[in-house]
Amino acid sequence: MKYSKLAGDLHEEFFPVIRGEFDLTRNLILEYSDHEALLEGDITLQRAIMLRNPYVDPMSLMQVDLLSRWRASNREDEGLFTALLASVNGIAQALQNTG
Numbered sequence: 234m235k236y237s238k239l240a241g242d243l244h245e246e247f248f249p250v251i252r253g254e255f256d257l258t259r260n261l262i263l264e265y266s267d268h269e270a271l272l273e274g275d276i277t278l279q280r281a282i283m284l285r286n287p288y289v290d291p292m293s294l295m296q297v298d299l300l301s302r303w304r305a306s307n308r309e310d311e312g313l314f315t316a317l318l319a320s321v322n323g324i325a326q327a328l329q330n331t332g
Contacts, residue, residue, distance in 0.1 A: 235293075239297065289328060292320060293324060296317065296324065299313055299316050299317045300317060
């Protein structure tokens with residue numbers, strides 16, 4: 234939600250739609266997988282996510298702050314932009330995913 238709030242007034246318009254689609258998708262996955270929780274059948278992935286979250290969560294908060302500050306500089310602060318790109322790469326590496 235913190236990322237979404239960076240959209241300003243558009244947050245109120247679009248976040249409920251995004252949240253609704255997320256909930257719908259999660260519920261369908263649970264229904265068709267006959268599980269009560271996501272990743273219920275994948276203990277290895279559950280553990281990997283549990284171990285990564287304490288590192289990725291603060292990085293994500295830092296990224297929201299960097300993005301907000303970079304926008305406030307009219308996208309002209311090269312130092313903030315460099316730090317923002319590093320945060321994108323750091324999160325992708327922590328998640329072991331480039332997207």
